Amino acid sequence: MSRTRALQALASRAGLYVVLLLAAALFVLPGLWMVTASLNSNDAVFSYPPRFFPTQWNWENYRTVFEVQPFARQYLNSLYIAVLATAGTVLVSTMAGYALARFRFRGRNGIFLLLISGILIPEEVTVVPLYRIVNSLGLIDTHWPLIVLPIFSGGGVIATFIMRQAFLSLPKELEDAARLDGLGRWGTYWRVAVPLVRPTVAVVVILSVYNSWNMFLEPLIFLRTPENFTLPLVLTEIEDAYGTQLWNVQMAATTLSILAVLVVFVAAQRHVIAGLTAGSVKG
Template sequence: MSREVPLRAKLGLYAILMVLAVPFVFPTWWMVTSSLKPVSDIFSFPPKLWPGDPELDAYRRVFELQPFGQQYLNSLYIALVVTVGTLAVSALAGYAFARIRFRGQNVLFLVILAGLLIPSEVTIVPLFQMFFKLGLVNTHWPLILVPILGAPSVLATFIMRQFFISLPGELEEAARVDGLGRFATFWKIALPLSRPALGAVAIFTFLHSWNLYLEPIVFLSSPEKFTLPQALTQFVDAYGGPMWNVQLAAASMTALPVLAVFVVAQKQFVEGLAHTGLKG
């Protein structure tokens, strides 16, 4: 009898969670299944949970109408470079703010954090003028440099700083006794221990770069250089109307790999945020 109550409570909790998950899962399910339907069946009412006669023609047309394979690779390599660059910058800056004492440290850190309060739309015009003068418009350099040196890196620096503050100082004291310098202590002691925070930073940085939309439409004009969010807007018919099944097929290929990565790495993401704390 003692086991029945917890089991019933657990089953009830699972049932409630399944009901609450419907509004979040259904749009993704509808997107994927609708990409397998003809256009006439996409907006049928009531909506069909599964296509009666699944077809893959929309997926074939995605690659015929746009250089989608190249655009996919563009988004992938840009997101990877931005993630690695942000990890390097935020880890070094976060460690410096957490462990190195210098005059004006707190004021400088607050000034950097203030960058999070500035919308990207405000800075897009001066950034365009700067990259235009440097001859970098219609290249991928703005999409790489702006996130690494902009707001995403500021947030990553804050997370890394909070994590390094939470590390016991005795670890670094022991390293200094062993003769390690400041950078060697960071590289051999602090950085390996910060894997949870690095994992969290890597996930949200990759997702931010992967979903970046404003900067690509401002800086890029050649279809072969487009990233995926910009490419999704190009699947229109001769009259400018959306090609729904083709757009949904492209969106499914765009969203599902990222969704899979997040599902696999969500434990690392939650653990990393939990370890950053609010100390300091």
């Protein structure tokens, strides 16, 4: 009987692993095809059936990325825009979320509802007024709109909502104890509340980097010169002197563009897991 149960458990586990492998393949195979296409010839990119291993390894596709566009400059553009926008989003969302969660003042719930209702406004509706404002400030073809707008637009609102909910989940007794030890509002916020919600901050970092790194509509509207372009715009501009799309070179640029996001995700994921693990063992 025990042998039969062991075989049933083994078969059940094997079936689970097969399902998980098939689910993982749905996510891995497109990425594998992208890397393969980046090393293929332009004609072989759309071969059918798809080739997951190139017949000829064309590493020069990666060199061509830097020849058809000022790719290094554009990569740095996206990098520092994402860093500044993420830092601003984390700072503003944690402060606003803490204020909405802990401060008692008239109209607090109304302000929160008004803030959340902004998510319901489609981004496309705000394009014209935002363009007029940015143009009147003389910031067209600069990176300032791409840094400031994510902090106060839909992504910033969602980050504020997430941080508010995280601060609401903290026991008030911890902050009361901190104030008894002589900490003021700022000290309680910075030295007690924020460290306790570090996993949530890591989630906000991931979301903010993702949103900033993938912005396309805003750079398309506000940027003019290729030297100021960000990566999403670059990926639509990779072509030869005759205007032919270089799909293999585009896949090479795409492969390079996702590396920074993967690094941020892996680094932030460690903090999320560490915070969740620490919370599970504390009584």
